[in-house]
Amino acid sequence: MKPAILAAALLAAAFIVPAGAQAPPEAEQCATCHGAEGRSETPNVPSLAGMPAEFITLQMILFREGLRDAPPMPQFAQGLSDAQIEQIAAFYASLPPGPAPDRGPRDVALAERGAALSARMHCGVCHLPDFRGRAQMPRLAGQREDFLAQTLKEYRDNRRVGTDTQMNAVMYGVSDADIAALAHFLAQRD
Amino acid sequence: MKRATLALGLAATLAASPVLAQQTPPVPGWQQGRPDSMAASPLAPHAPRLTVTPPDQVPVAALRVPQGFQIELWAHGMPGARAMTEGEDGTVFVGTRAIGRVYAVTEAGGQRSTRTIAERLTEPNGLAVRDGNLYVIAINRVLRYDGIGRRMGDVPQPTDLTSAFNLPTDAHHGWKFAAFGPDGRLYLNIGVPCNICEFNRDTHALIVSFNPDGSDRRIEARGIRNSVGFDFHPTTRELWVTNNGRDWAGNDIPEDSLHRIRRSGEDHGFPFCVGSWNDPAAGRRNCSEFTAPAALLGPHTASLGIRFYTGTQFPAAYRGAAFIAQRGSWNREQLSGYQVVVARLDAQGNVTGVEPFLTGFRDEANNRFLGRPVYVLPRADGSLLVADEQNGAIYRITHRQ
Numbered sequence: 380m381k382p383a384i385l386a387a388a389l390l391a392a393a394f395i396v397p398a399g400a401q402a403p404p405e406a407e408q409c410a411t412c413h414g415a416e417g418r419s420e421t422p423n424v425p426s427l428a429g430m431p432a433e434f435i436t437l438q439m440i441l442f443r444e445g446l447r448d449a450p451p452m453p454q455f456a457q458g459l460s461d462a463q464i465e466q467i468a469a470f471y472a473s474l475p476p477g478p479a480p481d482r483g484p485r486d487v488a489l490a491e492r493g494a495a496l497s498a499r500m501h502c503g504v505c506h507l508p509d510f511r512g513r514a515q516m517p518r519l520a521g522q523r524e525d526f527l528a529q530t531l532k533e534y535r536d537n538r539r540v541g542t543d544t545q546m547n548a549v550m551y552g553v554s555d556a557d558i559a560a561l562a563h564f565l566a567q568r569d
Numbered sequence: 570m571k572r573a574t575l576a577l578g579l580a581a582t583l584a585a586s587p588v589l590a591q592q593t594p595p596v597p598g599w600q601q602g603r604p605d606s607m608a609a610s611p612l613a614p615h616a617p618r619l620t621v622t623p624p625d626q627v628p629v630a631a632l633r634v635p636q637g638f639q640i641e642l643w644a645h646g647m648p649g650a651r652a653m654t655e656g657e658d659g660t661v662f663v664g665t666r667a668i669g670r671v672y673a674v675t676e677a678g679g680q681r682s683t684r685t686i687a688e689r690l691t692e693p694n695g696l697a698v699r700d701g702n703l704y705v706i707a708i709n710r711v712l713r714y715d716g717i718g719r720r721m722g723d724v725p726q727p728t729d730l731t732s733a734f735n736l737p738t739d740a741h742h743g744w745k746f747a748a749f750g751p752d753g754r755l756y757l758n759i760g761v762p763c764n765i766c767e768f769n770r771d772t773h774a775l776i777v778s779f780n781p782d783g784s785d786r787r788i789e790a791r792g793i794r795n796s797v798g799f800d801f802h803p804t805t806r807e808l809w810v811t812n813n814g815r816d817w818a819g820n821d822i823p824e825d826s827l828h829r830i831r832r833s834g835e836d837h838g839f840p841f842c843v844g845s846w847n848d849p850a851a852g853r854r855n856c857s858e859f860t861a862p863a864a865l866l867g868p869h870t871a872s873l874g875i876r877f878y879t880g881t882q883f884p885a886a887y888r889g890a891a892f893i894a895q896r897g898s899w900n901r902e903q904l905s906g907y908q909v910v911v912a913r914l915d916a917q918g919n920v921t922g923v924e925p926f927l928t929g930f931r932d933e934a935n936n937r938f939l940g941r942p943v944y945v946l947p948r949a950d951g952s953l954l955v956a957d958e959q960n961g962a963i964y965r966i967t968h969r970q
Contacts, residue, residue, distance in 0.1 A: 433616055440619040440648075445689045446669050461620035505613050515616035542617055542667045544740040 403466040405459060417474040420481055425517075425526045429476025434517045435468035437542050447539065476511075478521040478569065485567045493564025496557055500549060502565075510568055515542055524566035531558045601764035602850055603817040614899045615938075617667045619648045622960040628939040632929040634966055637884070640927065643954060643965035644683055647672045650956045650963060652746060652797075652874065653946040654696045658718045661946065662703060663956065663963070666692040666744055671705055673721060674963070686717070686724045694797065695745030697755060699781060704730075706757060708743040711736070711783065733783025737762070737772060746797040746874075751806045754778040754787075758810070760795035765815045765840055765850055774839050776810055776830065790830045792859060794839040798874040798944065803889065805918055807831055809863070811872040811893060814843055816900040822846060825872040826862035827893070827912060827920065835860045864920040869898035870906030874944030874956075882951025883968045889914060892926065892953060894942045907931040907938045909945060909955055927955060927966065 402410075412421045417428030427435060441447035442456035443464070456464075497503065505516045512518035519527065533539035535550035535558070550558075603610070622645065629642045649665035650672065656662060663672040671687040687693065687705060695706030703717040705727070711734045712727035734757075737743065742760025750756050761774040768774065776790040776799065789808060799810035808830040814823040823843040830837075838859035840851040847856055866872040874894040878887050890913045895906035909927035912920050930940045941959040948954060953966040 437616065437619055440668065444669055446667075465620060501608065504609065504611065516613075540740075542619070543614065545614075548741070 402470055403463065405463050406467050406470050408455065409467065409471075413471075414479075416477075417471050418477055418479055419523055419526070420479060422523070422525050423529050424523070425530075426476070426479060426522055427471035428474035429511070430468075430471055430518050431512045431514055431516070432465070432468040432472035433514045434512060435471055436464055437515050439464045439467065441542070476518060476521055478566070479523050482521075482566065483524070486563060489560050489563045490567050491564075493560035493562070496561050497564060500561075502561075505545075510565060519565040520568035522566055524562045527562035527565055528558050531561060601766055601817075602815060607817060612900050612902070617649060618959050618961070619668045621646050621648055622962065624962075627957070627960045627962045628930070629962075629964060631939055632927060632964065634927055637970070638966055638968050640964050640966050642962060644674045644681055644963040646961060647674075647683055647963075648961040649958055650961050651943050651958050652694050652696055653944050653954060653956055653963070654698055654748075655946060655948065656698045656703070656718050657701060659949075660718060660721070661954065661963070662686075662696050662698070662717075664694040664696045664705070666694055666958075669693065669707075671696065673717075675721065684721070686721065687712075687714075687727075691740075692744040695747035695757060697747040697749050699749050699753075699755075704747060704755065704781075706736075706745040706747050708740055708745075709738050730783050734779060734786075735783070739773075742795045744797065746799060748799060748801075749781075750778060750808070751801055752778075753781070755781055756789065756799065756808065758793070758796045758799070760797070761839065764817065765848070768840075776808070787833060789833050790828065790835050790837055792837040792839045792841075793828060796828075798872070798894070800876045800891070802829075802918065803877050803879045807918070809875060809877075809891065811866065811875050812837070812839075812862075813871055813873075814868070815840075815848070816869070818848065818850075819868075820901050820903070821868045823848070824865040824868050825870050825895075827864040827866055827872070827875070827891075827923075828860070829863040829918065830860075837862070864912055864923055866893065866895070866910070866923065867905055869901040871896035871898060872906070874946075876945050876947055878947050878953070880947055880949075880951030883953075886913070887911065892945045892947070893923075894945050894955060896941045896943045896958065897931065897938055904931050904933075904936055904938060907941065909942050927964075930957075 412424045413419050413427050419426045439456050442452045506512050506519050510520035531550055534546040535553055624645045627642055632640050634640050649668040650663045652664040654662050661674040669690045670685050671693050672683055673686045674683050690707040691709050693705050693707040697704045701716050701718055703714040705712045711730040714727045739762035741762045745757050748756050756778045759773055759775045761768050774794055775788055776793055778787050778789050793812050795813045796810040801808055810828050812826045814825050823846050826843055828837050836859050841854040842856035842859050844862050845856050872893050872895050875891050877891050890911050892909055892911055894909050897907035898905045907930040908925050910923050911926040912923045915921050931938055940957040942955050943958045944956045946954040955964045
C-alpha cells in the first residue's frame with residue numbers, strides 16, 4: 380500500500396473502530412484490512428473478532444520475529460512490544476465474532492461434504508466442536524471462505540507453519556476440491 | 570539397510586477402505602498412533618508462550634526445593650528459553666524452539682544482562698561451545714560463531730556447516746540437543762519424525778557424533794526415539810541420554826527413559842521396546858535383545874535436560890548424581906512431570922533411585938502448570954541453573970549449610 384493511501388485508510392479506520400470496545404491505538408491500522416468490527420471484508424484477509432487472544436499474540440510475534448511472512452504484516456509488527464501485541468489480541472478476542480458482511484449463500488451439498496471431511500480429519504478436536512478455537516488454535520467458524528482456502532493450501536504446500544508443524548501434517552496431500560469443501564463448511568458456520 | 574515395518578492402526582484402516590485411502594491425509598505427528606477409542610480425546614500439545622513474562626509473574630515463589638537449598642530468579646525476559654551451555658568466559662548461551670532465537674546471559678560487576686545473539690532460526694535448541702566457538706544447531710542448519718565470547722556486542726557472521734553435517738531436515742522431532750564429548754566429538758540426537766511410524770533405523774531415532782567440522786559421522790546409539798538431552802558421566806565418560814516415550818499408548822505407558830550407552834552403536838529398542846514393555850503397535854519382539862534403560866522416568870513426563878553434578882556446594886549425596894528436567898506432559902489426563910528430578914548412581918553406575926528435587930510447577934488441584942522446566946546446568950561455583958521455557962526464565966538453586 381502506498382503511504383498516501385495508507386494514511387487515508389488509517390484516518391478512515393480511526394472513525395470506524397466500534398465504540399463499545401476499547402481499541403488500543405495500534406489496532407487502528409488493523410481495521411483497514413481486518414474490518415471495522417474485526418470482520419474482514421477484504422479478500423484473503425482473516426476476520427479477527429472472537430479469535431483466541433493467544434492465537435493472535437503468537438502469530439503477531441511470528442510476524443515480528445520474521446518467522447512468518449504475509450505482507451504487510453511483518454512490517455506492521457516491527458517495533459511492537461509484547462504488551463502492545465497482547466492489547467491488540469485482547470481487543471480482537473473481545474469482539475463478537477460473526478461472518479464477513481459479504482459472505483455468500485450456503486451451498487448445501489458442498490457444506491455437507493466439508494462437514495464429513497472435517498469429521499474425518501478431526502478438525503473439531505483441537506479447534507473444538509463448534510470451531511471457536513482455543514489457545515494457539517484459531518477460530519474457524521464464520522471465517523472468510525477465501526482466506527480459509529488460501530491458508531489450508533499454504534499449509535498443504537509447506538508455504539506456512541504455525542508455532543508448530545501440526546497443520547502441515549494435517550493438510551498433507553489434501554486436494555483443492557476437498558479444501559474448497561472444508562473452507563465452505565467452516566465459513567458457513569456461525 | 571534395516572527397515573522397521575510397523576503394523577499400525579492407520580495402515581489397517583487404509584487397507585480396509587481402499588476408496589477412502591486415496592483421500593485420507595497422513596495423520597499429523599501428534600495424532601499418530603492414536604487408537605480409535607481416543608479419537609475424540611481433547612488432549613493436544615500445549616501452546617508455547619512467546620511473550621516476555623514480567624519478573625513479578627515468574628512463579629518462583631511457588632517452587633520447592635529440599636531443605637537447605639534455595640531457589641531464586643537468576644535471569645528472565647527470554648521467551649522460550651531452553652537448552653543452556655556455558656562458554657569459557659562464563660557466558661550462558663540459551664537456545665529456543667518456536668521463537669527462533671539464541672540468547673546470551675553475561676555477568677559483569679554483579680550485574681547480569683541478557684541479549685539476543687541470533688534470531689530467525691528454525692528451532693535453534695542445539696548449542697555447544699568448543700575453543701571459544703559457539704555451535705548452533707537449528708532444525709535445518711549447523712552454524713559456528715567463531716570467537717563469540719569476545720564479540721558479543723558485534724556478533725560475527727557464522728560459518729555455515731549445514732552441508733558438512735548433512736542432517737535430516739524433518740521438522741517433527743528435528744530439533745537438536747548438542748554437546749561435545751570428552752573425545753572432542755560433537756554429539757547430536759536425530760529424533761524419529763513422527764510419534765510412531767515406519768522409519769529407517771540407520772537415519773533416525775539415533776544419537777550420532779561427528780568431528781567438529783561435520784565429518785566422520787558415527788552412530789553412538791540407535792533405537793532412541795527422541796532424546797533432547799544428554800551428558801557424559803564424570804568418571805566413566807559413558808554417555809547418558811534421556812528419551813521421550815511415545816504418545817497415545819495410555820496414561821501410564823510407556824515411561825520416558827534414561828539410557829546408559831556403554832559402547833557405540835548399541836540398540837536401545839525403539840520402536841519395539843521400552844524396558845520390558847513391547848509396543849503392540851510395533852510387532853512382537855523379545856525385549857531382552859535390546860539394551861535396557863538405566864532407569865524409567867515416568868509416563869509422558871517429557872524428560873529433557875540431564876547433567877551430572879560434580880560440584881562441592883551441594884551435599885555429598887548429590888555428587889555424581891544426575892539432575893533431569895521434566896518439561897511435563899500433554900498426552901496424559903492428569904499432568905505428569907513439570908519438575909526436576911535427581912537420579913542417584915552407585916559405584917557401579919547403576920541408578921539406585923530417582924526422586925523429585927525441584928517441584929511446584931504443577932498445580933495438582935487444578936491440573937494446570939505454572940512453568941515448564943526444560944534444562945539444567947551446573948556452574949563452576951556449584952550452583953544449578955534451571956531453564957523454564959514457558960516463562961522465559963532461568964532459576965538458580967544454591968545450597969547453604
